Amino acid sequence: MANSTLVTAFFLEVFAETWELRTLLSVLFLLVYLGSLLGNLIIIIVTTVDQTLNTPMYFFLRNLSILDMGYVSVTVPNACINSLTDHRNISIPGCAAQIFLFLFCASVEIQFLTIMSQDRYVAICKPLLYPVIMNHQFCVQMTLFSLLSSLILASVHTFKTFQLSFCHSNVVPQFFCDIPSLLRLSCSDTFINKLLLFLTATGLSGSCFTFIAISYVRILSAVLKVPVKRERGKAFSTCIPHIIVVSVFLSSAAYVYLRPPVVTLEVVKEMTLSVFYTIVPPFLNPIIYSLRNKQIKESVKKVILRITFIFEYKRNEYL
Template sequence: MGNKTSPMEFILSDLAEKPILQMLCFPVFFTIYLIGSVGNMMIITIILKAPHLWTPMYFFIVNLAGLDMCYISTIVPNLLVNSLRQRKTISYEGCVVQLYVFLMMASTESCLLAAMSYDRYVAICHPLRYTVIINRDVCLQLNVSSWIIGIIYSSIHTSNTFQLHFCRSNVIDHFFCDIPPLLKIACSDTRFNKIMVYGVGAVLILPCFPLIIVSYIYIIHDVLRIPSATGRRKTFSTCVSHLMAVGLFYLTGSSVYLQPLSTTTTQQQDKVSAVFYTILVPMANPIIYSLRNKDLKESISKMMTTKFH
């Protein structure tokens, strides 16, 4: 087995293989980080300052925006620093923290998107009972439950991953600390870790997606029963932003985490997928909600008009 001492630091690989693309990393991802941070902060500020937006739907949107700010800040700052350095490193402790926070944010967002789909289901399928079913206590319970599941999910995987010995190599073939590339450089037996990735995910995270699907089956069924086309379009428009956010998050994340950990997909493909679900999704969510949501769009316009006149 050789020396079982854990490395003091890990060396991360470049996000892009070609030198010209490596040079573009800093300006491109700095711009994305700025747009994502400012966009999410703007959504939080606008909703908190507009009493008519203090409804369950916007409560979840505010929480999603705050979550996305933390989510994008887990990966991008270190990526920006390393894009300016020849030797791209992260300390052992920094890798532990990054993996823990990343997994917590990703799993919490998965649960929060499921809670938002339940909110839309009740609003459309049971409109007369909406304020009774989705009351303040239920909103808080759904939000807190999402965070608790995220903390449990992250704690299990982080502790399992860093109980391994990394004596084989300290070079992570990825631009941040994630489970699959860490398992590849471990010299310990990783069979238990691979089982836990699917086992814990199946218990805590996997039910979120079927819940979203079932919610939208009922929503679509009720929307199709609305007699007028205008009514159908207006009702379903309240779900479009959420559907786009769900599609972006699950399609990109599943391309990495639902494939067997032993498959031989190129690491470059995994990096591209990771850029989407770790960086582009948190940046895109505020754009999606601000452009597709009429009330939010009007509040943004009103705030901008008041500020510049």
């Protein structure tokens, strides 16, 4: 890597030029980050402790929450610290690690969301076949497939990116290391890298989005046949937010990763768009997929009561 690279480190962009705005944005993103960690941690604890939630739906919710905690931790803490301290440099190995982890988490994320849409489709449209189709073996196999395919995908993209030579500049026009920003700094031929991005976007992301859209269209079609208006409204209020989050996640990522090179004046716009696929999904997923769920709410109450009882028992025992 050192032989093919003419720069020894990169410098990341900060959220804003003025200290006041930079501090405000950093604190805001840190609060969103902590909210994401808390929401996902609650789901992990609840779905692990409460044995009544031992179903495929909550199996994937738990896995998604574990993933989201890692996904949001790849970019946000480092970006906020850099912005607050004005310590903007990142080493080439650090940049490579960030790209690998980000691509890995993003790829697993979209595959998990696709599997979860399949789970909801089978549960609503084919309830009698649900235990047969969504069995434990299938869930484990799909999880392992998502992890393995994402590992290969992230490795290939990271390896091909850092085969390039970077000599135009060492200032990455983004608050974290990502492939489109690095391709603009390269003085090598980036055709293969851009082709890989295009194939990944159309192959993985495009097919996953199509599958999710078809699943929810079938779900909504089935729900419209339900005579109870209240049940229809409940299904709509659940499905529509799912579709919106997935659409925002994929459309913003596709815009940044697939469009032609941009001028410097659009860097702020690109950084803003990147928030929608790096920070927003891990923050909204616990709210949309779980915390609005009646079973999750009841389980949270039971866990809190259990913890309170244990605390009171230990306190009385100590006294």
